[in-house]
Amino acid sequence: MNKLQPQKDIEKQKTLLEYFIESDIDARELKRAIAVRMAMIGQSYNEISKILGYRLNK
Secondary structure, three states, rough: OOOOOHHHHHHHHHHHHHOOOOOOOHHHHHHHHHHHHHHOEEEHHHHHHHHOOOOOOO
């Protein structure tokens, strides 16, 4: 997440993301959106990958 982005823009993006997640979308898109939301609240990529069942490339 960009630390220089105004808080108002971040809140708007969070709201749009929540609407997207609640809409009728493909399961892959839902997982991606959930991963973005988790990253926005500060969860680590390793933790996100474990929860959503993805393997990180190393």
